[in-house]
Amino acid sequence: MDAEKYDRSIGVLCPTCGCTQFEFEKGVDEVIELAKCASCGRKLSKDELIDENSENISEHVKEMGDQVMNDLAKELKDSLKKAFSGSKNIRIK
Secondary structure, eight states: OOGGGGOOOOOOOOTTTOOOOEEEEEOTTSOEEEEEETTTOOEEEHHHHHHHTHHHHHHHHHHHHHHHHHHHHHHHHHHHHHHTTTOSSOOOO
16 A cells, blocks of 8 residues: 555645644754734634644545545455456455
8 A cells, every 4th residue: 555645735724814824943852832814813722723624634644544434344355356266266346
């Protein structure tokens, strides 16, 4: 299975104006400390930004999980069909 196929970028929205553009201020250890909305200027910490967008993030994670499960089921079915292709007693639909 190709894991790169499941890489995603999830856009976050400013909870005040809905803008997707942010300016990031990095802290001492190069970790994002504050995100400033380019439109309205609201400043949020990384944790606040993730919390405000948690519903959107959760939906993307659910969709990706469903896609992984479907792909795994298809891969398992295909491998079982291949393994038992010569058998007269076992059929896989």
